[in-house]
Structure formats: structure tokens, C-alpha cells
Amino acid sequence: MTMNEPFIHLTKVRKVYRKKDAEFVALSDVTFDVAAGEFVSLVGPSGCGKTTLLKILAGLLPHDGGEVRLGSAAHSFDPSRDIGMVFQQPLLLKWRRVMENVLLPAEILGLPLRESRERARELLSMVGLAEVSDKYPYELSGGMQQRAAIARALIHDPKLILMDEPFGALDALTREKMNLELRNIWQTSGKTIVFVTHGISEAVFLGTRVVVLTSGPARMADDIPIALPDKRTLEIKTSREFGDYNRRVYRLLGME
Amino acid sequence: MAAEKLRHYALGVLVHVVVIAIWWAFVELGHIEPYIMPSPLATLKTLGGENYRWIANATVTAGEIFGGYLLAVIVGVTLATAFSWSRPVESAVMPLLVTLNMIPKVALGPLFIVWFSYGIFPNAVIAFSISFFPILLTTARGLREVEPDLLDLVRSLRGSRWQLFTKIQLPGALPYLFSGMKVGAILAVAGAIVGEFLGSSRGLGYLMLQVQVTLDTAAMFMAVVLITLIGVFLYGLVLLLERLIVVRDARVQ
Numbered sequence A: 001m002t003m004n005e006p007f008i009h010l011t012k013v014r015k016v017y018r019k020k021d022a023e024f025v026a027l028s029d030v031t032f033d034v035a036a037g038e039f040v041s042l043v044g045p046s047g048c049g050k051t052t053l054l055k056i057l058a059g060l061l062p063h064d065g066g067e068v069r070l071g072s073a074a075h076s077f078d079p080s081r082d083i084g085m086v087f088q089q090p091l092l093l094k095w096r097r098v099m100e101n102v103l104l105p106a107e108i109l110g111l112p113l114r115e116s117r118e119r120a121r122e123l124l125s126m127v128g129l130a131e132v133s134d135k136y137p138y139e140l141s142g143g144m145q146q147r148a149a150i151a152r153a154l155i156h157d158p159k160l161i162l163m164d165e166p167f168g169a170l171d172a173l174t175r176e177k178m179n180l181e182l183r184n185i186w187q188t189s190g191k192t193i194v195f196v197t198h199g200i201s202e203a204v205f206l207g208t209r210v211v212v213l214t215s216g217p218a219r220m221a222d223d224i225p226i227a228l229p230d231k232r233t234l235e236i237k238t239s240r241e242f243g244d245y246n247r248r249v250y251r252l253l254g255m256e
Numbered sequence B: 001m002a003a004e005k006l007r008h009y010a011l012g013v014l015v016h017v018v019v020i021a022i023w024w025a026f027v028e029l030g031h032i033e034p035y036i037m038p039s040p041l042a043t044l045k046t047l048g049g050e051n052y053r054w055i056a057n058a059t060v061t062a063g064e065i066f067g068g069y070l071l072a073v074i075v076g077v078t079l080a081t082a083f084s085w086s087r088p089v090e091s092a093v094m095p096l097l098v099t100l101n102m103i104p105k106v107a108l109g110p111l112f113i114v115w116f117s118y119g120i121f122p123n124a125v126i127a128f129s130i131s132f133f134p135i136l137l138t139t140a141r142g143l144r145e146v147e148p149d150l151l152d153l154v155r156s157l158r159g160s161r162w163q164l165f166t167k168i169q170l171p172g173a174l175p176y177l178f179s180g181m182k183v184g185a186i187l188a189v190a191g192a193i194v195g196e197f198l199g200s201s202r203g204l205g206y207l208m209l210q211v212q213v214t215l216d217t218a219a220m221f222m223a224v225v226l227i228t229l230i231g232v233f234l235y236g237l238v239l240l241l242e243r244l245i246v247v248r249d250a251r252v253q
Ligand SMILES: Nc1ncnc2c1ncn2[C@@H]1O[C@H](COP(=O)(O)OP(=O)(O)O)[C@@H](O)[C@H]1O
Pocket: A017, A018, A024, A026, A044, A045, A046, A047, A048, A049, A050, A051, A052, A053
């Protein structure tokens, strides 16, 4: 995309889980770059090491070989402040109202409360939850809870958003809707997003690139730039190009 | 909604009234001897008897229950917290506590009396020892039960151990604490009374033994009623506290 150094640089990343006497190679030879502001979909069968890779990116797990570099000369990276995470479950705190849930990272980082509240309000209206900011999580639908989780991931204005199958627990219709919204959020916020999914069409629809992993142990099968129009509408899903990308990923995953 | 709630409570009260009515009818129509079973009215009348010193005795019993119970909550929560902060402490202390808990607390009563003499204190200690374990167990479990992904979220922000504890673990453990406190409240009442049976010179349990000698069954009934009321009050207090502190969704477990 640019001539600049990449924002995320992964070379031959390897991860081995060790248990007493057994070793399990979870990642082997993962190599790809992510430019600042990109939306990279990471797709692969379940158990292929996607979560493992995301945890390594988040600095939650050490890797056993290769190189992992985050940040560049042009885009500094502070590991404590520049990561926002969204998981498959919303993981909202039951005893906090939506607004207070969104504020959690700001509290942990000790950010000024008044500005954070202001920002939380903006984020909540961006994800369409302005009306329910005073409600408790149990009063929200699954989709709304996941939107709150996305707002929470953005509250401290991180540069990198790591999403681990964030829409995997939602019904198909809500999922479609969330895809459109996430694409919008990405375009307006300019964040770098690494989005893990095992949904192939979701990966193609959202990503500027799709990185395909295969299992046993996870290797990179391909790294596909997605040249679909910037404005992704539902019509794109019926286009020929979209179908071609999907087919390509299916083939890489040995499903054809 | 409100009407439904009202009906719910009214039904609860009604059932109590019906049971008391059946009690009354059973005694009156069955010509039951008062020393076998007094009527509700005869039971109530004992409240006028000055020899019973109801208020003084009830205060003593309530003091034992509340004192022992409060201590159980404090020690239980403190230990659970220590366990959640230090695995080695848990591994070292927990097996011992499990063993200690297997001791029938009633069996310790005579020992406590040797150590602490008669009085409020040994009985409070029995109430404490019997109600503390469920509080410790449930709280420890609640503190342990953190979603691994939530832990990752906090760690990804490089949050401190203290932040994890205050913002995630402790509030998350409150519903567990309260479920332990409810069990503990019932046990504390039993503990204090058993303590009074074993040896004491004051309290409702002591009074029961005194009036038993003269077959004053009505007073024994009244003592049981008062003990129950103290228990209900404590339990209600715990419920109220839970209602105030724990968000509804987290409550029912
Ligand atoms: N802590 C761990 N210890 C041992 N093996 C693990 C651990 N975490 C994950 N694995 C294994 O590594 C593989 C990849 O796991 P994961 O990264 O969760 O896959 P994915 O997210 O793609 O489903 C799986 O086979 C899983 O069983």
C-alpha cells in the first residue's frame, strides 16, 4: 500500500505450546505485514491458531521464534494504550451500566474521566447505543452488547483493534448488520483492524486483505488483497468478484 | 406488576395465618394438654411473664448470632481474598480448613466453655465457626471465577493486579458472597443456640432449658418464636443488602 514501514511486521512467527512432555506447534512460519489503517481479515478453520496469533499481537503470549514488531517510525505504538480488544462474547460487566462498561479501559489506564465520558458518549452514539447508555447489559440484546464491547475497545483511542470472532455468537441477520457497521466504523475511525473469523464471506466482505491460515500446524496459505469497492454494500455480496474471492479462500482451505 | 407482587406477598402472609389457625384449632378442638402443646394465645401470653426476661435473653442471643456472623463474614471474605491473591497460601491453608470444617462444631462446645468460660463469647465463637465456612467457600469461588478473556482484556491494557481485583474480581464475587452469607445466616442462628444449650447462663436457649424443667411449654414455644424472628431479621437484612448492592441480573444464581 505504502512505501512506509508496515505498522505490524510478522516474520516466520512460531508458537509452541508445551505441556510437561508434549509439544504442540500452534503456529509455524506466519509471515505478513499490516499497514497502518488496514483491515486485515484472518481466516482459518477452528483450532488453527488464530486466537494464538491475536494473543501474540496483543502481547499476552510470548512467541517462540521469528519476529513480531508493532509500530513504525511514522506510527508509534504503546502496547498498553494502543490495543483495543473485542472477543466472541461481549464480556460486559454485569454490574456496570453500559456507559461505565465502555469506560473500563479508560479507568484502567487512568485517563481523565470527564473527557473519557464525553468520548464514550460519542462512541455510544456512533454504535447506536446513545439511548441505552444507562441500562445494564442484561437489558440489551446480544448485538447491542457486542456494539457496546466495540465502543469499549475504542474508548482509549487505540491504534490497533484486535477482534476475535466478534460476531460468531450472533444470529445471521444481526451479523450482516454488524458487518456493515464495523466497516463504517473502520472507515470513519481510520484504525488498523485485525479481524479473526472462520466465516469466509465475512472475511472477504470486511477486509482490505484476507490472510488465510490452514491448520496442523497453522501455516499461512495465502495473503489475498481484496480489490472490492471501498464502499461495501450488500450488493457486493452478489457480485462476481466477491464470489471469486470466496471461492479462492474455500479452495485454499481444501473445501472444494 | 405491582398488583401481582402484592398478591404474592398477601398469599405468603395468608399461608402463615392459616398455619397458625390450624395450630389453634388442633389444640382447642383436640383438647391437647398445654404442656404438650400450648395454643397460640397461651404462647403469646408468656410475653407478659416478667420472670422470663425476654428482652434481656433475646438481646444476648441476638448478640451472639450477629457477633459470630459478622466475624464469619469478615474472616471469610478476608481469607477468600488472601487465597485469590496467593496460590501458595490457598494450597497451605485450605486443606487444614477443610479438615477443621469436618469437626462437628457442637463437639467443640464443651472445649470452648473450658477455654472461654460461660457466656456470650464462646457461643458467638460457635456461631462463627459454623457459619464461616460456606461464606469462605462461595466467596473464594466467586473471586476465582473470572472469564479468561476478561482477564486478557485487563492484561492487554497492562492493568494492575489491584485493578483486576477491585474492578473485576470483587464486584463479580458479590453474588457468590451473598449466597454464602444466606447459608451462613441460618447456620449462625443454629450455632448460637447450640452453644447456649451446651452451657450458658443467659439467652433464649438457656431460657428454654430452664423452663423445660417445669414443663412450661408455652415459654419454650415463645423462645423458639423469638429465635426464629431473630433469624428472619438477619436473613432479611442480608437480602436487603443484596438487593441494594448486587445488580439484578447478577443476583439469581
Ligand atoms: N494454552 C494452550 N495450551 C496448549 N494448547 C493450546 C493452548 N491454547 C491453544 N492451544 C491449542 O492450539 C491450537 C490453536 O488454538 P487457537 O489459537 O485457540 O485456535 P483458533 O483460535 O484458530 O480456533 C489448538 O489446537 C488448541 O488446542
